[in-house]
Amino acid sequence: MAALFRNRHLTGWLLASPLAAVLAFFLVLPILMIVVVSFWGATEFSIYPAFEFDNYHFLLTSPVTLQVFLNTFKYALVTWALTLGIGFAVAWFLAFHVRSQTWQIALFLLCTIPFWTSNIIRMISWIPFLGRNGLANSTLISWGVIDEPLEWLLFSDFSVILAFVHLYTLFMVVPIFNTMMRIDRSLIEAANDAGASGFQILTNVIIPLCKPGIMIGSIFVVTLVMGDFITVRFMSGSQSANVGRLISNDIALLQYPSAAATAVILLVTVLMVIGTLLRFVDIRKEL
Amino acid sequence: MTQAPKTGLSRRTLLTGAAAGVAASAFPAPMIWAQNIKDITLRQFGTGVSNLNEVAQKVKEDLGFTLEMTALDSDAVTQRAATQPKSFDIADIEYWICKKVWPTGNLQAMDTSKIANYDKIVGIFRNGKLTPESTIAQGTAPHSVGFTSGPGGKDFVAEESGWMTLIPTIYNADTLGIRPDLIGRPIESWTELLNPEFRGKASILDISSIGIMDAAMVCEAMGEIAYGDKGNMTREEIDKTMAIFTEAKKAGQFRAFWKTFDESVNLMASGEVVIQSMWSPAITAVKSRGIPCVYQPLKEGYRSWGGGIGLSANLSGLALDAAYEYINWYLSGWVGGFLMRQGYYSAVPETSKDFMSENEWGYWFEGKPATDTITNPQGQPMAQAGDVRDGGSFYDRMGAVACWNAVMDENQYMVRKWNEFIAA
Numbered sequence: 001m002a003a004l005f006r007n008r009h010l011t012g013w014l015l016a017s018p019l020a021a022v023l024a025f026f027l028v029l030p031i032l033m034i035v036v037v038s039f040w041g042a043t044e045f046s047i048y049p050a051f052e053f054d055n056y057h058f059l060l061t062s063p064v065t066l067q068v069f070l071n072t073f074k075y076a077l078v079t080w081a082l083t084l085g086i087g088f089a090v091a092w093f094l095a096f097h098v099r100s101q102t103w104q105i106a107l108f109l110l111c112t113i114p115f116w117t118s119n120i121i122r123m124i125s126w127i128p129f130l131g132r133n134g135l136a137n138s139t140l141i142s143w144g145v146i147d148e149p150l151e152w153l154l155f156s157d158f159s160v161i162l163a164f165v166h167l168y169t170l171f172m173v174v175p176i177f178n179t180m181m182r183i184d185r186s187l188i189e190a191a192n193d194a195g196a197s198g199f200q201i202l203t204n205v206i207i208p209l210c211k212p213g214i215m216i217g218s219i220f221v222v223t224l225v226m227g228d229f230i231t232v233r234f235m236s237g238s239q240s241a242n243v244g245r246l247i248s249n250d251i252a253l254l255q256y257p258s259a260a261a262t263a264v265i266l267l268v269t270v271l272m273v274i275g276t277l278l279r280f281v282d283i284r285k286e287l
Numbered sequence: 288m289t290q291a292p293k294t295g296l297s298r299r300t301l302l303t304g305a306a307a308g309v310a311a312s313a314f315p316a317p318m319i320w321a322q323n324i325k326d327i328t329l330r331q332f333g334t335g336v337s338n339l340n341e342v343a344q345k346v347k348e349d350l351g352f353t354l355e356m357t358a359l360d361s362d363a364v365t366q367r368a369a370t371q372p373k374s375f376d377i378a379d380i381e382y383w384i385c386k387k388v389w390p391t392g393n394l395q396a397m398d399t400s401k402i403a404n405y406d407k408i409v410g411i412f413r414n415g416k417l418t419p420e421s422t423i424a425q426g427t428a429p430h431s432v433g434f435t436s437g438p439g440g441k442d443f444v445a446e447e448s449g450w451m452t453l454i455p456t457i458y459n460a461d462t463l464g465i466r467p468d469l470i471g472r473p474i475e476s477w478t479e480l481l482n483p484e485f486r487g488k489a490s491i492l493d494i495s496s497i498g499i500m501d502a503a504m505v506c507e508a509m510g511e512i513a514y515g516d517k518g519n520m521t522r523e524e525i526d527k528t529m530a531i532f533t534e535a536k537k538a539g540q541f542r543a544f545w546k547t548f549d550e551s552v553n554l555m556a557s558g559e560v561v562i563q564s565m566w567s568p569a570i571t572a573v574k575s576r577g578i579p580c581v582y583q584p585l586k587e588g589y590r591s592w593g594g595g596i597g598l599s600a601n602l603s604g605l606a607l608d609a610a611y612e613y614i615n616w617y618l619s620g621w622v623g624g625f626l627m628r629q630g631y632y633s634a635v636p637e638t639s640k641d642f643m644s645e646n647e648w649g650y651w652f653e654g655k656p657a658t659d660t661i662t663n664p665q666g667q668p669m670a671q672a673g674d675v676r677d678g679g680s681f682y683d684r685m686g687a688v689a690c691w692n693a694v695m696d697e698n699q700y701m702v703r704k705w706n707e708f709i710a711a
Contacts, residue, residue, distance in 0.1 A: 237543020241710035252362035
């Protein structure tokens with residue numbers, strides 16, 4: 001028995017098996033099920049096992065699919081750019097501008113406070129704020145900036161992206177802040193001594209060293225935005241669609257096979273995006 | 288009968304019980320199971336409109352057994368009724384949902400001879416006619432999916448076969464809701480929904496099977512499309528309807544689409560929207576915030592819907608008896624009065640009359656001016672003395688139904704087109 005446990009391979013397998021079992025059961029199996037169901041057929045109120053390409057055929061030939069995927073990419077790209085900009089700035093401020101570690105921790109915790117409430121509540125609270133007679137419009141009117149309420153503030157792409165940025169910026173801040181804190185300060189001093197300007201330090205020292213953090217944050221934001229359906233539904237007043245909404249509509253109408261096919265295509269797309277992102281940075285090496 | 292210890296059955300009591308049973312079946316007494324029935328729990332689910340906790344409380348008081356209520360949206364209700372038959376005992380669903388769900392065999396036919404007030408149920412649910420002179424509106428009219436051929440039947444039959452699929456409980460005539468204070472002129476036709484005057488201030492509901500009906504009412508009123516049957520459109524009719532609405536959407540006609548009751552209330556109350564498809568209690572919810580809101584009767588008529596309760600195929604024995612008692616109680620008036628005070632109609636209006644004041648009956652049912660303040664069941668004032676209900680009396684409103692909520696033969700095609708409209 002004791003000899004058995006000394007066998008490095010066996011202990012290795014044993015240590016890994018609980019997680020492997022959990023993942024196999026709760027991740028791999030459901031995904032396989034989704035793939036299988038995506039080939040099934042559906043009637044009005046039931047689904048039946050089959051092996052047909054109808055769902056994919058409809059999906060890949062419908063002009064709506066292309067439009068909706070483009071819309072999803074648009075949301076992902078714009079949200080990514082904005083969260084990256086804001087997230088990087090906030091992380092920079094926390095890591096390099098705030099000197100005392102106590103303040104760093106205090107301010108960092110401050111960033112996380114909104115996460116104590118549900119993200120749906122945080123999102124919906126924008127609606128009365130941005131509405132036609134909402135706080136934003138009435139303030140702008142009372143300041144005399146505008147005469148008529150701005151219609152595009154709510155139920156538009158603007159409000160969708162605003163909510164996304166609001167919800168997901170922290171997912172950028174945390175990993176970037178983390179990598180920034182691990183940058184050896186003497187490197188910055190060295191760059192300074194070598195005559196580099198502030199901008200050169202940023203582009204030649206800090207950004208390259210922050211790449212893993214940026215990449216992890218990007219993966220978070222891109223996957224969250226691409227998989228979302230509820231933010232788009234509420235903030236666009238149901239007027240815009242992304243892939244998540246296609247899936248949720250199908251599920252609501254009992255069209256599980258078609259929903260599964262859309263989910264498979266979305267999964268493949270997101271994996272391709274992440275694969276592309278990972279080509280830029282070897283996260284494992286950098287961590 | 289194997290659970291002897293619970294009921295304390297011995298051979299002797301069994302024999303006397305059998306004798307009593309013979310006697311009881313000859314003279315059916317409603318409460319034979321009075322003792323055991325207290326242990327029964329019936330699980331009911333349905334849309335929020337009639338899944339009210341007050342009803343469950345009253346059931347406990349009047350009948351003694353427990354009713355568990357779950358409220359879901361129409362899509363989720365359909366889904367559950369079709370896919371999870373073991374998760375419920377009583378399904379509180381709409382007639383168009385019944386058309387989808389009944390063929391699955393998850394519900395069982397109900398024997399109308401066990402329904403005490405069956406003869407008093409309004410004609411809409413029996414032969415389709417409100418009064419003998421009425422014409423039957425388009426769409427999935429409740430009587431057309433209200434009867435099946437017999438116990439175990441999965442079909443629908445046209446005549447009153449004695450086996451009902453759903454026992455009708457609640458129904459109403461829907462129209463557009465408007466903010467009279469923000470519009471400032473009379474609204475008389477469905478066409479106003481697409482009137483450019485309300486650009487960016489209109490809304491329609493994003494539940495495809497109902498939304499398409501509202502859309503069809505508008506297109507027909509505009510004279511753009513002449514439908515054979517709005518409740519069962521051809522592909523061409525669907526294409527044309529969605530083309531008109533897509534064009535309007537792209538021109539910015541709609542502020543938002545709504546899917547839940549609360550969303551429609553908020554859109555209207557905040558002034559984001561001044562004209563939209565709406566449900567009756569949503570109007571009252573806006574009004575109870577002190578904001579003027581009218582359920583505007585329109586000259587083309589109403590889009591109507593009806594709901595009923597169906598019994599799960601898994602119900603049997605004592606639980607089934609309890610369910611029948613519940614149904615009989617439902618039609619006996621208290622619930623009807625409760626629902627009518629919110630603006631719905633009861634399937635057996637005459638029994639509800641006893642549970643409403645003369646003023647309430649006059650206002651809600653007969654369309655007479657209120658003689659005193661009208662309050663909703665929670666006690667909030669809904670109308671003042673002298674006010675008249677929007678649309679008038681029961682016969683004025685239900686007599687002007689142009690179309691029933693429906694499921695079309697081309698439903699899947701319609702859903703895809705609707706999704707394209709939302710994504711456009």
